[in-house]
Amino acid sequence: MLRAALLIFQNEFRLLSRDRVGLTMLVLAPIVIIGVAGFSLGNLYGANPAAHPYLVVVVDHDGGQVAQAIEAALKSEAAVNVTMVPSVAAARAFVARRNRAPLAIVIPAGTTTAIESGRKARIMLYVDPIKRIEVGAIELRISRMCARITARAQDQARARLAAAGARLRARLDRLDAQAAAAQSAAEHYRREMLLRRGAAERELEAGLRRAIAALEVQTHEAARQSAVQAKTAVENALAPRRAALEAVRAYLLALQTNESEFRRWFANLKAAAGSHAGDIPPPPSFPTPPPAAQLAALSQPLDFSIPAPKLPDIAVPRFSIPSVAIAPPEIPDFAAEAKALARAKSPTLPGALGWRELSAGRGPTQVNAFDQYVPGFGVTFLLIGMVMGISLGLIDERDWGTLARLRVSGAPLAGTLIGKLLSRFTIGLAQMILLFGIGWWIFGISLGSNPAMLLAPAAAIAFAGASFGLIVACVARTHDSVMPFGAVISMAMSAIGGCWWPIDFEPGWMRTIALWLPTTWTMQMFNDLMIRGLPARAILWPTIATLGLGFGYLIVGIAAASWIYD
Amino acid sequence: MIALEAVGLHKRYGERVALDGVSLSVARGEIVGLLGPNGAGKTTTLSILATLIEADSGTVRAGDFSTQTGRAAMRRKLGFVPQAIALYPTLSARQNIELFARVHGAPRRQASAAAASALETVGLATRAHDPVSILSGGMKRRLNLACAMVHRPEILLLDEPTVGVDPQSREQILATVRSAAESGTAVVYSTHYMEEVERVCSRALLIDYGRVVAQGTVTELIALGGRHPRMEIVFQIPPSAGWLANLEGASELAHSNAGGALELELASLAQVGEVIERVRHFGGRLTEFSVHSPNLSDAFIALTGHALREDAAGGR
Structure with a gap:
């Protein structure tokens, strides 16, 4: 089957190469329509119609x-x-x-x-209501113009207010400086007064201290002279008494010596009395003399001194010069007030609420109409080419008898179909590449950040279109029926899928239908890559959806073709 | 050695019975003709033999393979010339032949050589690079045959291969078919031209309304028809009465007074001279006469009660 598919694949190219007009029209027809649509409907996309204002x-x-x-x-x-x-x-x-x-x-x-x-x-x-599209385009420009004029007037008013505010702030700043200077002078005056008062207080206190110290010296000298005189008088009065006491002391010391001699005599007496010692009565006892130290004290000279009189400490009272009774005037905090005033915002006009367009993707906000029409009509003509190519090719082969002959020759129908699909897929892909190349060269379309990624939607729609052509070949089985059926269904799929106009122009129910069309997903991919400038991962699911629909068509198409053509 | 055998083929399209128990066999080197009017079931039979359609019942075998067990293998043995010209009109003659050779499995170089040989065989070597669309009908027919034979099939199925061709092309086609048979190919040749069957087929099947009415060699089939030679005479002066008396086996079939024409049935061709002699002897004079020997068409009429309707349509 693979060999048959490859041979049919080659043969399809050979057949197509004989059809020079068809081959040329594969590219020329879409370019013509793209040019017409792009130039005539470019205003819908905000193109600048400078050539025809x-x-x-x-x-x-x-x-x-x-x-x-x-x-x-x-x-x-x-x-x-x-x-x-x-x-x-x-x-x-x-x-x-x-x-x-x-x-x-x-x-x-x-x-x-x-x-x-x-x-x-x-x-x-x-x-003019008939010219609604032109009116809309001009109104958009007028709206922008009014916004610009209003904004400009507001800007001027805002600038005037800002200048007035600046002047006021400058005056306040000057007032602030003056108030700050006054406040500083007052503070300086206050500090000077305090310094001077402190110095006077200290000088007064020192004078007092000096006076008290002189008084203390004089008092101590007088007390000392008085004590010396008193001592002399006392010593003079005590001298005879001390001599008498010295005589007593000497007597007492002699008495003490006599007692010791008496005791020895009495002992001898008793020893001499023998047996009669007991009969001798005890001698009378001598009185105990005062201690020698005490007696010595009696003879010691009298040494006494009159202590210096203890004068009470005379504390120097703290002197405080009372403040002047008239308090200095309170200087208001002009600086703070001035700062607060300076910080206060000047009243301004309310700002204008405007808008600025930014692309939600990474692409520009202004779209080249050909960014829509090159892929859009490229897909349309690819679809027409696929549907017509596959279905008419299959019907031709059936009518020529070559389909039967191929089968008898050992080429299974599935192989033949796959070969045809592959060749048409390749042709469709080449057609898209060529169209995009011409679109880029002539119409300046955007190829996105990664032009190679455009191959993904192109390949996906080529595959889905080729598979769908198989179904068309099974539904419409003659040239006469394929032409209208294939053309209508291709164009309907393209239109609903957003190839001719942005899909958002369509009502909701139509957009729901569009979800089941490969054209919708393909255009989403092209728009994402070319206009929105999204990265490659953004087209993953649309690619899967397109390929999924293509596989669905392929399965149904091969099953139906096997039933009808085999 | 039987190369192809079909037994009890039945095919019905809705209420219409296309084939009703058709059986046939073809040996290697044999050319078997399928003769019948349009709609008799020839194309249906060939389509079943070519594995293009399936019979409702019955079997087809080619060597060890049958349509039930080895359709792909059977196809490798087959060469099929469809009734319609089955060629790519925009490709050249050589490209057409090469394509089918390659589909049959020939490598590129071998396919190229086989294509050149096939073009030589069918007399189109000088037109090898011309697109099919500008070839004459006869050339297309020859090319149609060449495409079926390029891979030297064991079995060649031809469905009215000479419809609408010039005599030169027809001769070329018939010669090619004979040559193929001589090289051992088993050939099934479907036609409604009895002359072609008479000329190239060793055996033939007369088919009508999906049934095999008769089969055998051409002589056997003519004999089955039971017809005799006929002679048509146009008189300038008619012979006198009784001129045909006592001529054994001869009888008058029809007489046209307006044109003075007479149709006779003879016992054998040997009586033609005798008839002419008797006309002269009985005072008559001939303007013209023609002799019609019994053929397959007569046998067909005799066997089915109606003619091979397509003779007129075929312009022959």
Whole structure:
């Protein structure tokens, strides 16, 4: 089967190479349609139609700065050609009757005054409802222009307020500096006063100390002289008494010696009395003399001194010069107040709430219409090519009899089908690569951050389309039925799948149907890679979904073809 | 040695019975003709033999293989020339032949050589590189045959291979078929041209309404028809009455007064001279005469009660 598939694969290329017109149209037809769609519908994607600008009629009843700003802004738009007319009637005629402009702008009188006085102003647009898309495109630009003008006016007012605030803050800063200087001088004065008072107090205290010390010296000298005189007088009075006491002491000492001699005599007496010693009565006892030391003391000179008189400490009282009764005036904290004032925010106008477009992915916000149409119509024509190529090829082979002949020759139908699918898949892939190359070269499409990844959706849709062609060949079994059926179903799948316009234009139920179409997932992959600039992992699930649908078609197609053609 | 054998083939398309117990066998080197009008079941039979469709019942065997047990193996033995020209119109003659040779398993170089040989055989060597679409009908028929024979099949199935071709191409095709048989190929040759069967087939099956009416050699089939030679005479002056009396086996079939024509059935071709002599003898004078020898068509009419309807449509 593999050999048969390979041979059929080669043969398909050989057959296609004989069809030069068909081969050329594989690329030429999509390029033509892509060019037409891209150039004509590019405005839908925000392309700048500078080559064919919109004609906009303007009536200026205001004549003020705002009107001039509007006119200048319109004239600066490359997409807009401005024609001034004098009256509303002329403007409406321009739009409605002469069918030349999609809309007219009327700037009412007083617009500038209203805006300058902070009131709301409104310009009038007279539109041609038939030209809704152009009107929408211009309105978008006018909306942006109004936002720009309003923002510019607010910016100017904000700048004026900011300048006034700055001047006020400068004055406050100067006041702050002056207050700080005054506060500093007062503080200096206060400190000087305190210093001087302290010095006076210390000088007074020192004088007192000196006076007290002199008084103490004089007092001590007087007391000493008085004590010397008293001592002399006492010693003079005690001298005879001390001599008498010396005589007594000598007597007592002699008496003490006599007692000892008496005791020895009495002992001898008793010894001499023999037996009659007992009859001798005891002698009378001598009185005990006072101790010798005591007696010696009687003879010692009298030494006494009169202690110096103890004078009480005279404490020097602390001197404190009482503060001046008149307190210095309180200096208010000008600095803090001034700082608080300086920190306080100046009142400003409320800011304008605006918006800025940022790409949710990594790509730009502005889309080249061809980024949509090259893959979109590429997929469409690939699908048509696949569906027609596979189904007509199969029907041709059946009608030519070569299908039967191949089977008899040993090529199983499955092998033949796989060979055909492979060849068409390869052709489809090459077609997509070529289209993207031309799209990049001529239309400047984005190939994303990794152009090689574009092969994934291209291969997936080529596979799904080839498989779907098999089903079409089984449903429509003649040339006459394949042409309308295949074309209609290919175009329907492409349109619903978002190949011709962004899928978000479609109602919800249609988007639900689209989930079951490989075109939807393929376009999501192309958009993710080319427009949103997402990384490769973002297309994993869409690739699986497309391949899953392709495998589903393949299984159904081979089963049906085996039943019908085998 | 039997190369191909079919036994009791039945095929029904809805209510219509296409084949009703067709059996046949073909030996190596033998050419077996399938003769019958359009719709008789020839193509259905060949399609079953070629394994393109399955019989409702019955078996087909090619050597050791049958459609039930070895369809792929059977196909390797087969060469099939479909009734319609089965060629890629945008490819050249050589590319067509090479493709089928390669599908049959020949390597590229061998396929190329076989294609050159096949083109030579069918007389298209000088047109090898012309796309099929610009070849004449007869050339396409020859190319159709070459594609089936490029791999030298053991069994060759031909489904009306000479429809609409010029005499030169027909002769070429018939010569090629004979040559293939001589080299040992078993051939099943389906046609509604009895002359071709008479010329190339060693045996034939007369098929009508899906049934084999008769089979055998051409002589046997003609004999089965039981018809005699016929002679058609146009008189300038008719002979006098009784001129045909006593001519054994001869009888008058029809007489046209307007044209003065007469149709006779004779016992044998040997009586033609006698008839002419009797006309002259009985005072008559001939404008023209023609002799019709009994053939397969007559046998078919005799056996089925109707003619091989396609003779007129085939322009022959």
